[in-house]
Amino acid sequence: MLNISARSLLCVVLSLSLLSLVACSEVLEPVALPEMQTKRAQQEEFDINLQPLNFEAAKKLNKARYNRMVSRPGNAFSADLVAEATLLKPSFPPTSQSQPYKLGVGDEVALIQVLDTATTLSALTGGLDLGADGTTTNLALPNDTTEVIETKGRVGTDGSLLLIGVGRLEALGREISELRDEARNIFIRNGKAPDFQLEITGFNSQLAYLTTDGGATASTVIPVTDQGVTLRQIIANAGIAFNEQVLTVVRFQRSGKTYTFGLADLLADNAPKIYLKDQDHIFVKNLKYQPGKVFLLGGVTPRIIEIIPEERPTLATALFADEGPLDKPSAQRSAVYLLRGRNPTQAYHLDAQNPASVLVADAVELRPNDIVFVAEQPLNAFNRTIVSILPLRVLLRDIQDENFP
Template sequence: MDRLPSFSVLLLVSALGLSGCGLTYVSPLVRDEADDGVAVVDMTGESVPLANRAPYAPRELPDAFAQVAGGGSPRGLGALPDEPDFPDLEPGELELRVPPPATPGPYRIGVGDVIQLATRATPTETLDSVVTGEVAGQEVRQDYTVRDDGTVSVPQVGAVQVGGLTVEDAEQRLFEQFIEAGLDPNFSLEISGFNSQTITVGGAVGTPTALPVTLNLPSLDEALTAAGGVQGTTPEYASIRIYRDGTLYQIPYESYRQRGDLRGVQLLPGDAVFVDTSYDLERAQDYYAQQIQAAGLSRQARTAALTELSTEIGLRRAALEEARDVFRARAELGEETRDYVYLAGEVATQGRYPLPYGRRATLADALYDSGGGFDTETGNPSQIYVLRASADPATTEPVTAWHLDARNAANLILATQFEMRPNDIVFIEEQPITRWNRAFQQFFPSLISTAQSAVE
């Protein structure tokens, strides 16, 4: 029983002795004292913009991450029409983009057109003439369809190239062929079926259609009327778009209704007209793409071209993926230069936070993107610091400690505004009770050991 008071005394004496010997717990703190090279600045709505003025340009990902594998055109079949130039449109700002004045040339015969020859029947009686009742000198009309190679096959004359010719030029070509074959060159030629060229009209019209191009080209108003007229429009949002030779033109519907010159815009073969009432540019683009595909190549040639194009795109995609994989591998091995922010003190996980590519990160990103913020049991919310080295230590303190007091959780808004810079250190001090507890945990075993040695 007499030894208990003596043991208590020994504990007290040992504690005082250990303290006197300098055996005390030391924890890192941020202090703003004379000649310590640290300037503590409180984070406020006024000081945060000042901190964000520090120059910094985020690193960018390699170009391979910004490229796509699309593009190109089938080889050996001629390039497809260029992609339309789509204007950047917003509601309420419809821009008037009128196609340039066009003077259509004479109609040129194309594949699929039907030409009609009117000739005089020969005096030779045949079985056909007996059946049909034809007599010598009677006018005979016969239709001929222009084949894929641009020719028509005329009996006793053979194949005659008429594709790409005007009606007058085709008559001259046939006249020469008739003379060479020793036939009567008295004939007339006209086009009875227009199938080679179209003007398509779609969107908000009564009946979307493909209008055949004839000897007389329609105006914009005539084409829309032939398609059933514009349906269900809201003038302030509606527009008429014309795709021609890789360029997209636009006429606001309200302007179209008010101006006769816009209704009389001359359309050309191959034009695609789309009436849009909802600013749906993607829908319009899909429509134009369908028209390009339908008019561009024959089915077999188009399939082969698209297959080749798909192969080319696949090779490009593989090359891009390889470049991206190489970059990722180098980054994992530490071979790529990267900017970091370091987390220390009472954070959830001490380590480094890589600053993102292409954008700026904030204090909130560094705390909560990297693994869970800070430990609220041991971390002191009133002592959160961002330590930043001075750009010019000769004129200012070498280190600026930007101090965030988060005892009021509303101040965490400042953390979402404070921008991080490379090599910043985020430091959170420990709670006072945590410091005392850790000191006691380290000191108490030594005290017991010293006391026991004294008693023994």
């Protein structure tokens, strides 16, 4: 009775072994609970389109943007890796021309008058003794026919400006050209020749700010002048240069709004001119690039290959890497695939058995998140299946010899 059962069991096991050789994947499929199979159906589905990898396809692949990742600083809840493209959507403030400078509290103005020697200082100043307070008394020399007198004034908190020879002027919010016109009228009204020059010598009321992190965080206060200084000039004067090794991001705050753009966008030929205004704040920060990742899968040891844009590695770089696909006899060289994108995923097939195909592989630049898949040799898969059923052979032998513990 035992011999019959053993033979029956032997036939069953032999049948299973034969099925394993015909359909190895079914034999090696793990047992899964029904609820686990239900969850499998909820996994992401990917549509994969297959096409050959040739020089034409390589040219198209190389046009894809190299999406670099940068490390964005922050606290434990916000520090993360972000794509460069998400930070490089230029947002510039509305373009505007340089506006005339409006005088404010603290601005300094100088009045320079050219006087004939016949005109006395006492007549000019109303009998005031100017002495050593920064103005002059009579500077005429015996052989001179004219003299130059310079007086300075400062816009006070009440918005007024006092200039000797002119008097008090309302200066707050006015342009220097308006004050010149008013001073000219005063001279003419007083019967004096309007030979004078009125200029702003101290720009103290309107300020912009620059904060950088070039090694050590530093802030600079920038006076806004009547020359219409641009943001591009400020960046150049601060010694901030374009660097391929980092992503330089500029945040520009104005009137409660924040605009973000890359330094490369600001330095482009078609970039708008941004003239500084009072209370503008410029933040310049360098973000470090992080290496991209290419995934190597299939009939090789799974691994991640780091790539950086400066080196522009190719598919050949991955294939000939140490312990790479072409270094493994288990790899099926006729079934090399480069997968890129998702929904759909484009799979490019390369037959690396042909030595000339290496030129095609070297023409394709890798991009972050590319997948290089190399199928396994059928013989290796068969050997693995045989190894997995070796314990069954031992069981068959024990059953045949009736060798039970």
